[in-house]
Amino acid sequence: MSDAKVVVLTGATRGLGRAMASRLMEEGHTVIGCGRSLSGIKELDSSCKSPHRFDCVDVANDSQVSAWAQSVIAQSGPPDLLLNNAATVNPNAPVWEVSADDFDSVIDVNIKGVANVLRHFVPSMVEQASGIIVNFSSGWGRSTSPEVGPYCATKWAIEGLTQSLAQELPDGMAAIPLNPGIINTELLQSCFGSGAAHYPDPEEWSHYAVPYILGIHPGHNGQSLSVTP
Numbered sequence: 001m002s003d004a005k006v007v008v009l010t011g012a013t014r015g016l017g018r019a020m021a022s023r024l025m026e027e028g029h030t031v032i033g034c035g036r037s038l039s040g041i042k043e044l045d046s047s048c049k050s051p052h053r054f055d056c057v058d059v060a061n062d063s064q065v066s067a068w069a070q071s072v073i074a075q076s077g078p079p080d081l082l083l084n085n086a087a088t089v090n091p092n093a094p095v096w097e098v099s100a101d102d103f104d105s106v107i108d109v110n111i112k113g114v115a116n117v118l119r120h121f122v123p124s125m126v127e128q129a130s131g132i133i134v135n136f137s138s139g140w141g142r143s144t145s146p147e148v149g150p151y152c153a154t155k156w157a158i159e160g161l162t163q164s165l166a167q168e169l170p171d172g173m174a175a176i177p178l179n180p181g182i183i184n185t186e187l188l189q190s191c192f193g194s195g196a197a198h199y200p201d202p203e204e205w206s207h208y209a210v211p212y213i214l215g216i217h218p219g220h221n222g223q224s225l226s227v228t229p
């Protein structure tokens, strides 16, 4: 296809990321993904051949992200679409009962992980004044609920970080915080328990979400967007 894109996607091993990877590849785009789980990356690697590429990378580790970005950009050039999808959630608890380790982990992945990916991929995009950056936010980046305070804090941060980034980009690019909706993934099951089953599964979600994401253009720069069925 003529408008085939190079898509860099964090958190490709499960949930929304895995479903987006499949759909994007089906539609002829090149997907370059990462996750921490070796089994998840092996599964992707064995079923999705070059030019697709999947690597074990912890986005919270700046050196790992740096090495990954250098290698990816050398192989495939700057991404046309950068999807900062990887995230985690604290085990449900009032803020004062969240352990320091659990709090750190949510901040390290959901905020610092996104910043690490931006740090190492965006310069190559800015150099070409081209590309779309989608940072996965949440309904909980624009509202709150009890027991997910650390997660809400990170997603509100993503809204702010992304709005600021949008003001820094050259014409021809866009950065947007995206609320994907409510989807039955491991992350949602952690928050909602069995109630997560009332929501669409990632594969179903990807049918309407991927076309929506592919339709994001420079005119959307700085807008807080939401995927709706």
Ligand SMILES: NC(=O)c1ccc[n+]([C@@H]2O[C@H](COP(=O)([O-])OP(=O)(O)OC[C@H]3O[C@@H](n4cnc5c(N)ncnc54)[C@H](OP(=O)(O)O)[C@@H]3O)[C@@H](O)[C@H]2O)c1
Pocket: 010, 011, 012, 013, 014, 015, 016, 017, 018, 034, 035, 036, 037, 038, 040, 057, 058, 059, 060, 084, 085, 086, 087, 088, 109, 113, 136, 137, 138, 139, 179, 180, 181, 182, 183, 184, 185, 186, 187, 188
């Ligand atoms: N599901 C929902 O209803 C919902 C609602 C609003 C927003 N969101 C947002 O949508 C995005 C995807 O969520 P999801 O529901 O698909 O979550 P999920 O099912 O828990 O999947 C999370 C993905 O992120 C990866 N990941 C986690 N920590 C990582 C790290 N340090 N480095 C690299 N990869 C990492 C995981 O892979 P590994 O375990 O292999 O590392 C996995 O592939 C997140 O940003 C989430 O906040 C989801």
